[in-house]
Amino acid sequence: MSTVLVTGGAGYIGSHACKRLAEAGHVPVTYDNLSTGWSDAVKFGPFEQGDLLDRPRLDEVFARHKPQAVMHFAALSDVGQSMRAPALYWRNNVVGSMTLLDAATAAGTPHFVFSSTCATYGEQDGVMLDETCVQQPINAYGGSKRAVEDMLRDYGRDGRLTHVTFRYFNVAGADPDRQVGEFHRPETHLIPLALDAVRGRRDALTIYGTDYATPDGTCIRDYVHVLDLVDAHLKGLEYLIAGGGSEVFNLGTGRGFSVREVIDAVSAVTETTVPAVEGARRPGDCTALVSGSRRAEQVLGWTPRRSTLPQMIADAWGWHQMPGYTA
Numbered sequence: 001m002s003t004v005l006v007t008g009g010a011g012y013i014g015s016h017a018c019k020r021l022a023e024a025g026h027v028p029v030t031y032d033n034l035s036t037g038w039s040d041a042v043k044f045g046p047f048e049q050g051d052l053l054d055r056p057r058l059d060e061v062f063a064r065h066k067p068q069a070v071m072h073f074a075a076l077s078d079v080g081q082s083m084r085a086p087a088l089y090w091r092n093n094v095v096g097s098m099t100l101l102d103a104a105t106a107a108g109t110p111h112f113v114f115s116s117t118c119a120t121y122g123e124q125d126g127v128m129l130d131e132t133c134v135q136q137p138i139n140a141y142g143g144s145k146r147a148v149e150d151m152l153r154d155y156g157r158d159g160r161l162t163h164v165t166f167r168y169f170n171v172a173g174a175d176p177d178r179q180v181g182e183f184h185r186p187e188t189h190l191i192p193l194a195l196d197a198v199r200g201r202r203d204a205l206t207i208y209g210t211d212y213a214t215p216d217g218t219c220i221r222d223y224v225h226v227l228d229l230v231d232a233h234l235k236g237l238e239y240l241i242a243g244g245g246s247e248v249f250n251l252g253t254g255r256g257f258s259v260r261e262v263i264d265a266v267s268a269v270t271e272t273t274v275p276a277v278e279g280a281r282r283p284g285d286c287t288a289l290v291s292g293s294r295r296a297e298q299v300l301g302w303t304p305r306r307s308t309l310p311q312m313i314a315d316a317w318g319w320h321q322m323p324g325y326t327a
């Protein structure tokens with residue numbers, strides 16, 4: 001049993017990770033500034049409110065809890081916003097991660113698990129992406145994540161910090177027990193927006209671009225269930241604690257779905273046609289991002305079990321129908 005400092009534990013993925021860590025007997029200590037997260041999502045361990053950029057506060061929290069590992073989810077992650085306000089992303093995601101790494105290494109914390117993204121790959125013309133592909137992000141969000149990957153590599157060189165970087169593809173779904181779920185404000189992700197449109201909580205969904213070089217003209221993404229994703233984190237943690245060396249893993253299923261296919265699947269699960277209109281491309285969007293790697297399976301023994309489109313949408317739909325859910 002380990003104490004794990006979970007930055008971003010009040011957010012979508014971090015809160016699911018805390019639940020999974022607690023189930024496995026670990027103590028997840030959430031560190032979060034609540035900029036996009038929610039204090040009522042912190043249910044599975046202690047909460048320390050604080051900012052990544054606040055080094056004295058981080059030192060205090062490391063001294064109090066003496067974590068064996070950090071799981072670093074805290075970040076800003078709105079691609080469109082990162083195009084409009086890149087400095088925000090470099091400060092929060094890059095300087096914030098550096099401050100966290102400085103505090104972690106000063107405290108002697110030996111292990112670090114980092115949330116990166118397939119957005120670091122950028123446009124690769126339909127290639128199935130594996131960890132050896134060149135990283136050439138086309139938005140500031142992806143640029144900030146690639147920078148932290150580079151930083152981690154350098155911080156780990158002296159052997160005192162081992163790290164696992166996970167490059168997530170598109171995370172979807174929610175805890176089937178409905179204790180936690182996805183709740184971004186503003187919401188920018190396709191599946192929750194489609195569900196909101198079905199419920200009439202928003203106007204019609206806008207399809208961002210229908211002239212991409214894909215079979216139906218809309219962007220293609222590889223969707224992975226949040227429960228499968230946090231399972232990989234647990235395996236990554238156990239791998240590091242067992243002495244595994246620093247590694248990078250894609251987390252995706254290897255299957256891509258277009259925006260139109262996702263909309264059709266949401267219509268099928270909810271038995272309601274998603275109101276949708278065709279619109280312009282969203283700046284910063286890549287044409288297709290699909291994982292072509294089995295490294296997480298080979299090294300960590302990870303296989304996605306819940307990551308079918310109908311299952312992810314059904315679990316998200318369950319969460320959206322909770323009485324407390326307000327978009």
Ligand SMILES: NC(=O)c1ccc[n+]([C@@H]2O[C@H](COP(=O)([O-])OP(=O)(O)OC[C@H]3O[C@@H](n4cnc5c(N)ncnc54)[C@H](O)[C@@H]3O)[C@@H](O)[C@H]2O)c1
Nearest residue numbers: 008010011012013033034035036037051052074075077171
């Ligand atoms: N959702 C996805 O599809 C996806 C895909 C790839 C990667 N990721 C990465 O996964 C991580 C979690 O994403 P999410 O969807 O759960 O986002 P989220 O916005 O729900 O959670 C992020 C959390 O980090 C906190 N935070 C942000 N900046 C902070 C700071 N400076 N100090 C302290 N706390 C701070 C927020 O308050 C929030 O609770 C992010 O690093 C994101 O880039 C997400």
Ligand SMILES: O=c1ccn([C@@H]2O[C@H](COP(=O)(O)OP(=O)(O)O[C@H]3O[C@H](CO)[C@H](O)[C@H](O)[C@H]3O)[C@@H](O)[C@H]2O)c(=O)[nH]1
Nearest residue numbers: 077117118119168169188189190193206207208219259285
């Ligand atoms: O209203 C919408 C919202 C999204 N989309 C399209 O749906 C697809 C998925 O968009 P999301 O906003 O749900 O997710 P992204 O593909 O932008 O995901 C990116 O941002 C995420 C973080 O928020 C992750 O980091 C992920 O790895 C990175 O590719 C994109 O083609 C997007 O253009 C629409 O057509 N209409």
